[in-house]
Amino acid sequence: MSENQTLPSFSELGLAAPILKALNDVGYETPSPIQAAAIPPLLEGRDLLGQAQTGTGKTAAFALPLISRLNASDNSTQILILAPTRELAIQVAEACQSYAKHMPEFHVLPIYGGSSYETQIRSLRRGAQVVVGTPGRVMDLMRKGKLDLSALRALVLDEADEMLRMGFIDDVEWIIEQCPHDRQIALFSATMPDVIRRVAHRHLQEPVEVKIAAKTSTASTVRQRYWLVSGLHKLDAMTRLLEVEPYDALLAFVRTKTAAEELASKLAARGHACEALHGDIPQKLRERTVDKLKQGQLDILVATDVVARGLDVERITHVVNYDIPYDTESYVHRIGRTGRAGRTGDAILFVAPRERRMLRAIEHTTRQPIEPMHMPTAQDINKHRLELFKQQIRDTLMADDLEPFQEVVNEFLQDDSVDPLDLCAALAKMVKGDEPLFMDENQPEPSQRMLDRNDRGDRNDRNDRFGDRNDRFGDERRERRERKAPSAGPRPLKDHPEIVTERYRVEVGYEHGVKPGQIVGAIANEADIESSFIGHIEIFDTFTTVDLPEGMPNETMDVLRRARVCGRQLEIVRFTGEMPVRTERRSRPFGDRGNDRGGERRGPSRGEGRDRPFGGDRGDFKRNGPRKPAGGKFDKGGRRDR
Numbered sequence: 001m002s003e004n005q006t007l008p009s010f011s012e013l014g015l016a017a018p019i020l021k022a023l024n025d026v027g028y029e030t031p032s033p034i035q036a037a038a039i040p041p042l043l044e045g046r047d048l049l050g051q052a053q054t055g056t057g058k059t060a061a062f063a064l065p066l067i068s069r070l071n072a073s074d075n076s077t078q079i080l081i082l083a084p085t086r087e088l089a090i091q092v093a094e095a096c097q098s099y100a101k102h103m104p105e106f107h108v109l110p111i112y113g114g115s116s117y118e119t120q121i122r123s124l125r126r127g128a129q130v131v132v133g134t135p136g137r138v139m140d141l142m143r144k145g146k147l148d149l150s151a152l153r154a155l156v157l158d159e160a161d162e163m164l165r166m167g168f169i170d171d172v173e174w175i176i177e178q179c180p181h182d183r184q185i186a187l188f189s190a191t192m193p194d195v196i197r198r199v200a201h202r203h204l205q206e207p208v209e210v211k212i213a214a215k216t217s218t219a220s221t222v223r224q225r226y227w228l229v230s231g232l233h234k235l236d237a238m239t240r241l242l243e244v245e246p247y248d249a250l251l252a253f254v255r256t257k258t259a260a261e262e263l264a265s266k267l268a269a270r271g272h273a274c275e276a277l278h279g280d281i282p283q284k285l286r287e288r289t290v291d292k293l294k295q296g297q298l299d300i301l302v303a304t305d306v307v308a309r310g311l312d313v314e315r316i317t318h319v320v321n322y323d324i325p326y327d328t329e330s331y332v333h334r335i336g337r338t339g340r341a342g343r344t345g346d347a348i349l350f351v352a353p354r355e356r357r358m359l360r361a362i363e364h365t366t367r368q369p370i371e372p373m374h375m376p377t378a379q380d381i382n383k384h385r386l387e388l389f390k391q392q393i394r395d396t397l398m399a400d401d402l403e404p405f406q407e408v409v410n411e412f413l414q415d416d417s418v419d420p421l422d423l424c425a426a427l428a429k430m431v432k433g434d435e436p437l438f439m440d441e442n443q444p445e446p447s448q449r450m451l452d453r454n455d456r457g458d459r460n461d462r463n464d465r466f467g468d469r470n471d472r473f474g475d476e477r478r479e480r481r482e483r484k485a486p487s488a489g490p491r492p493l494k495d496h497p498e499i500v501t502e503r504y505r506v507e508v509g510y511e512h513g514v515k516p517g518q519i520v521g522a523i524a525n526e527a528d529i530e531s532s533f534i535g536h537i538e539i540f541d542t543f544t545t546v547d548l549p550e551g552m553p554n555e556t557m558d559v560l561r562r563a564r565v566c567g568r569q570l571e572i573v574r575f576t577g578e579m580p581v582r583t584e585r586r587s588r589p590f591g592d593r594g595n596d597r598g599g600e601r602r603g604p605s606r607g608e609g610r611d612r613p614f615g616g617d618r619g620d621f622k623r624n625g626p627r628k629p630a631g632g633k634f635d636k637g638g639r640r641d642r
Contacts, residue, residue, distance in 0.1 A: 013039045016068035018102035032057035037210040039065045047207040050188040059095045062186045066154045072105040075127025076151035084162040086112035093132045113525035121146045135171035136526045160189040167565045222339035225373040226349040244376045249315035252302045255323040264302040274300035321349040328365040488577035490547040491536040500550040505575040509542045512566040526563045527556045
């Protein structure tokens, strides 16, 4: 009997009726292994130590039983979930809201750096049974006396090893120590380093231990490739792929209904037979759309995960993950729409630099490599277009009804002033109309830096431009860089050259094991500043310099002085150009965010469309308001609209 057949159904696990109804709405019947193992002990109120990879369904493993046990009529904070990044905090908050959508009095509040304190404090005053937050912001609100945990019933540490790598483990322990003694704790970690195990031993009481091994579940007949989103916009990349990939029918996955409509509309405007498929489309219309795909009236479907469940169309040769899925199970399900019944298929994944960790998680779970790919160049596309056009001419030459056109051409050829070559060229141009046959090959191609296999996945890691001995720049050039003394002069921001910058010094360096992404993450998460406004970073033995916008508010500086990276406070000050005390190991420079060769930093993004480096109401910077997560809305208090 297979593993899936031995698992109980959700209805057999003892979950509350409103939770079961929400699960039934989205069609979930059988829990994943981590859910089947974790839900019963958590429902009993026991502590739990879970080891499971990202994408195994662990969010539901702790959210379903804990929400089942809370008192929805009491607005006190009963569940606190700590997550390493704002993206994960928002994702977990959205999941909790979806599981509790049939509980009218339920409120969940995500709190994280990068959103104003005032907004989050107002939301806490109104009450939220579940708070999901990053350790730094949770600790700040607790110290301000704004986050009351006296009624806390359960604490969840999600991705504990990631919080350790980001330097949050001391904050996490401080938060645990402030919680009521009789609270329940669930700790989840993909790996179990000694530090995490010691934390569990100190704070968990007779925990149930659950360990889930990831198994390969993708078809070997599917060729898997990824493209690191860099330079080209995803829509441009998608357009180029459609020109050169020999697909019969293609299924493109996005995360939201709005994204499905927008992408389908843009592809249709580019001449592709394309339609969207999502939950707002009536069932009968969905069925007609799928029938059109089967009959060849459509070539491309842009779909969300929910409506694609069970979709089996023999024509589908390609699956494009236009938006990377939130979990590995969704990825496996998506690419399973091709390569079925022994047929071959292609799966292509678009990966933004900050999504590298999910790429690693997918490879780890499926135990299959996902190979890098290059976007087709203008030369590649022109070559492909030429072959297609020549084939179109050959096919037309084989037609039986050419006689009327032969007479017309013959009349032209009787005129000695008409060159046969010019005549053929004119006819070819007439066929193409206003659409150009070739792309302009003189335009510079966007950078398409590939992701190094050894640098995949950790959102706090970053491609080291100057690497090790085998670095492509060579020893001689490296030595010239290493001899350079630290400068107090800042560099302009790549994305915002109009903004004046200053150079600052933070008290963490190579000796402490710091990486650029950790500094970016700390500043972006805790100081309410977008990663695109974090400039050049240079790491020395005992300290690091970082370029930030001029005129940093005092409140922001105070937050950064207290922020911790690698267990050390940043103690940020303006850099005067002084040399470090020890200089045995020289600097290793990293370029501004978005530099083609240095790669983008993977600090958390504040979202697009912002024109100021600071959020909240600080100094002369305008209020940006709370972050709105993909797939749903939070009101001004941070609650999601129901």
